[in-house]
Amino acid sequence: MIFMSSKTSDGNMMIPSNRSKFFKKLEINPKSVAEVKQVRGNKIVYVDKPLDPLTEADGLIANNKNLFLIVKVADCMPIALYDKKHEVIALLHVGYKGLRNSAIKNALDKMRETFGTRPKNITVNIGPSIGPCHYRMDIWKEAENQLIRSGVVKEKIENPRICTYESKDYFSHRKSGDEGSKDDPRFITILGLI
Numbered sequence: 120m121i122f123m124s125s126k127t128s129d130g131n132m133m134i135p136s137n138r139s140k141f142f143k144k145l146e147i148n149p150k151s152v153a154e155v156k157q158v159r160g161n162k163i164v165y166v167d168k169p170l171d172p173l174t175e176a177d178g179l180i181a182n183n184k185n186l187f188l189i190v191k192v193a194d195c196m197p198i199a200l201y202d203k204k205h206e207v208i209a210l211l212h213v214g215y216k217g218l219r220n221s222a223i224k225n226a227l228d229k230m231r232e233t234f235g236t237r238p239k240n241i242t243v244n245i246g247p248s249i250g251p252c253h254y255r256m257d258i259w260k261e262a263e264n265q266l267i268r269s270g271v272v273k274e275k276i277e278n279p280r281i282c283t284y285e286s287k288d289y290f291s292h293r294k295s296g297d298e299g300s301k302d303d304p305r306f307i308t309i310l311g312l313i
């Protein structure tokens with residue numbers, strides 16, 4: 120399983136040339152990447168090949184070794200779910216709206232319905248996202264609580280608690296706004312079975 124995020128030094132991932140350079144660095148074929156148009160909703164889609172990037176959703180589920188899932192991030196949480204037993208992955212883009220609208224539960228339900236995934240077998244990785252130090256809500260804690268309530272084992276939730284606002288390595292939508300920047304760049308988080 121590969122789970123990682125691009126850094127500010129890789130540039131704004133909304134710019135195609137920066138993306139190509141980044142994929143090249145990781146030796147990832149850009150044609151084996153699946154992404155969706157994120158709409159801060161709670162829809163999770165199963166993918167077995169790259170799909171129309173205008174498909175509106177906020178999470179992807181896959182069990183195909185030749186496919187890399189990506190989400191675009193700048194403060195919301197990239198959440199990776201991994202069911203080693205069934206070799207199934209899910210990558211979610213979750214902010215407070217997604218938390219309120221059960222995006223996490225939807226992903227767990229879909230993994231169970233499609234592959235028989237049991238929450239207790241899932242390993243979770245939460246990527247860089249805005250922390251309670253810079254946001255009125257503690258989205259980390261809320262996500263962890265929702266996962267645990269759904270049956271995920273606490274010890275299997277990995278959250279290094281990297282705040283995007285504080286870290287110079289990641290873009291932050293709020294920080295860009297506070298700094299009056301015209302740009303609102305994104306980094307990407309990648310999840311793939313290898």
Ligand SMILES: [Zn+2]
Pocket residue numbers: 249250251252253282283284285
């Ligand atoms: Zn912070």
